[in-house]
Amino acid sequence: xxxxxxxxxxxxxxxRISNLVKKTWQIPELRIVGEIPYTTFMNNSFFYQVDHxxxxxxxxxxxxxxxxxxxxxxxxxxxxxxDLLLVRAxxxxxxxxxxxxxxxxxxIIEIVEALCNESYKRKIAxxxxxxxxxxxxxxxxxxxxxxxxxxxxxxxxxxxxxxMGLPSNGLHSNGFTLAAKFLTHNNEFMKPTxxxxxxxxxxxxxxxxxxxxxxxxxxxxLLPLLNHADAEIVGFETQNIFRELAKHLxxxxxxxxxxxxxxxxxxxDSEVAETIAGEFDARVIGRIVPGSGKVNLESVFTGExxxx
Amino acid sequence: xxxxxxxxxxxxxxxRISNLVKKTWQIPELRIVGEIPYTTFMNNSFFYQVDHxxxxxxxxxxxxxxxxxxxxxxxxxxxxxxDLLLVRAxxxxxxxxxxxxxxxxxxIIEIVEALCNESYKRKIAxxxxxxxxxxxxxxxxxxxxxxxxxxxxxxxxxxxxxxMGLPSNGLHSNGFTLAAKFLTHNNEFMKPTxxxxxxxxxxxxxxxxxxxxxxxxxxxxLLPLLNHADAEIVGFETQNIFRELAKHLxxxxxxxxxxxxxxxxxxxDSEVAETIAGEFDARVIGRIVPGSGKVNLESVFTGExxxx
Numbered sequence: 001x002x003x004x005x006x007x008x009x010x011x012x013x014x015x016r017i018s019n020l021v022k023k024t025w026q027i028p029e030l031r032i033v034g035e036i037p038y039t040t041f042m043n044n045s046f047f048y049q050v051d052h053x054x055x056x057x058x059x060x061x062x063x064x065x066x067x068x069x070x071x072x073x074x075x076x077x078x079x080x081x082x083d084l085l086l087v088r089a090x091x092x093x094x095x096x097x098x099x100x101x102x103x104x105x106x107x108i109i110e111i112v113e114a115l116c117n118e119s120y121k122r123k124i125a126x127x128x129x130x131x132x133x134x135x136x137x138x139x140x141x142x143x144x145x146x147x148x149x150x151x152x153x154x155x156x157x158x159x160x161x162x163x164m165g166l167p168s169n170g171l172h173s174n175g176f177t178l179a180a181k182f183l184t185h186n187n188e189f190m191k192p193t194x195x196x197x198x199x200x201x202x203x204x205x206x207x208x209x210x211x212x213x214x215x216x217x218x219x220x221x222l223l224p225l226l227n228h229a230d231a232e233i234v235g236f237e238t239q240n241i242f243r244e245l246a247k248h249l250x251x252x253x254x255x256x257x258x259x260x261x262x263x264x265x266x267x268x269d270s271e272v273a274e275t276i277a278g279e280f281d282a283r284v285i286g287r288i289v290p291g292s293g294k295v296n297l298e299s300v301f302t303g304e305x306x307x308x
Numbered sequence: 309x310x311x312x313x314x315x316x317x318x319x320x321x322x323x324r325i326s327n328l329v330k331k332t333w334q335i336p337e338l339r340i341v342g343e344i345p346y347t348t349f350m351n352n353s354f355f356y357q358v359d360h361x362x363x364x365x366x367x368x369x370x371x372x373x374x375x376x377x378x379x380x381x382x383x384x385x386x387x388x389x390x391d392l393l394l395v396r397a398x399x400x401x402x403x404x405x406x407x408x409x410x411x412x413x414x415x416i417i418e419i420v421e422a423l424c425n426e427s428y429k430r431k432i433a434x435x436x437x438x439x440x441x442x443x444x445x446x447x448x449x450x451x452x453x454x455x456x457x458x459x460x461x462x463x464x465x466x467x468x469x470x471x472m473g474l475p476s477n478g479l480h481s482n483g484f485t486l487a488a489k490f491l492t493h494n495n496e497f498m499k500p501t502x503x504x505x506x507x508x509x510x511x512x513x514x515x516x517x518x519x520x521x522x523x524x525x526x527x528x529x530l531l532p533l534l535n536h537a538d539a540e541i542v543g544f545e546t547q548n549i550f551r552e553l554a555k556h557l558x559x560x561x562x563x564x565x566x567x568x569x570x571x572x573x574x575x576x577d578s579e580v581a582e583t584i585a586g587e588f589d590a591r592v593i594g595r596i597v598p599g600s601g602k603v604n605l606e607s608v609f610t611g612e613x614x615x616x
Contacts, residue, residue: 013413013416013417016417017416017417017420017437020417020420020421020425021420021424021434021437023424023428024424024427024428024432024433024434025433026428027428027431027432027433029400029431030400030401030431030433032433032435050435051403051435051436052403053403053404053405053436053437053438053452054438055405055407055438055440057440057441057442058441058442060442061442092337092338093338093359095359095360095361095452096361097361097363097405097450097452099363099407099448105321108321108325109321109324109325109328112325112328113328116328116329116331116332117328119332120331120332120334120335123335123337123338124332124335125332125333125335125338125340126329126332127340127359128359128360128361128452129325129329129361130361130362130363130450132363132365132448132450133365133366134365134366134368134369134445134446134448136444136445136446137442137444137446138442138444138445140407140440140442142405142438142440142450144361144403144436144452
């Protein structure tokens, strides 16, 4: 999210698309504020509403083959909830669109059951849904989720901040096209993306300055959070699946495609970092120093520095 | 919509799915009212919010082949806007999810441009979007749209009402799997679904009692709007494309799959019907009589009566 919530910034047509989309934010009756589509409706001064949409992408095909539908539901929920966390939004409703290669009733019911149970627990209403059968197509679940925010916050790293990371549990939901070239499809592929609920508590207790969900684009996603500052990141711990992939790819390819072990990055005042590391499964991975908006990242695979 | 907004009622698993979804409407903090997912958020007493999601379905493949992207955008907007009309909701925001068989930048930009231009005209903000490349998959656009309603209305036919229809311009967006079996793919396929904006004016000036968008399920969709009443429908005018299809299908198959010439049905007091027919491109197609909740429809193809 950050400045790039609407369309994936790694795609070359993003800029043109963003400009088209932003024209619709100029409609005077709808008070759209900020770079992120915070939508607040006329006559409503109680809260900001924020929307997000995401799907399984290429990972859908692997879930379909393995029939790991519960994991697929967690993946798509995570892709939305983790992004809404970045703007401190509490999700309250969603709509789903399930695309299947055949009219598989068991699959549909398993998906909707997992989605509704998890939504109920999280106090998210499922306000609509659609299933669409595309023979010879891929499996995908798209979720459009809305959340509310009481107060708008900046999402920026500050000079002097300590950078911290929350461990991922593997590939999560990105880079599957590339990963499938080098790895045989295995159970690691199917592990669902973590939902980083602890971010709410960390922010409430200790105050987060900047944060990013490490998905497509990986560590290049930190760039919009840097102003006249650089991020210095040490060679943080990784998992075997990334070590396997690193045999076939450059450091740059690794860190601009995969989370490489950390699924969520955030920055805090340096004096609270150790406390947070004690209270949560979070580790210090670097710091924010004066600079010109670059990321300098030490590769755990080679020890070389990758610069974005 | 009506009672069946969440999942397509023609699918056999709908009942099980509906019950799963409705559990999420019991979350006490979210005031969900009615059978239709009118979502109204806590502390907000100004309006009801209603959500809808729909996609291109099988028609997507034909749009992809013909590269009729503007028409595809109108189709998916129509499928959402026409359904929101049923509950008198004014759409104010949407999110899109575009699925493509390849990373075709020209196509993506043409789609987003058409979507944003039409949304701007209609005062709908595009609050988010995602593109997803599924190689060897089908083309689809899914839209999740939100509207507002100031006051909840019943959507029911009344005994004594005159039934009126607004002409379709062909197949619209449903029945493509069946149609493609019998017809060679031609330009008729690509015509976009009409958006029945005139419904707002007809309702404001003359008062609509019950209304239905004739999509998947076609004239069986009138059933939930009948209580202790029957709908008697005359053999209304149709287009050549439906006459061609009727050579291969029974009357029942035709009227439970295709709009057969009328894309939107509504009922009004008998004394205003002729005025409406004079002011709008609307025709009288039947009436509501005492009965037991059935539809009796005279086929224009054979003159026989089809009963639902």
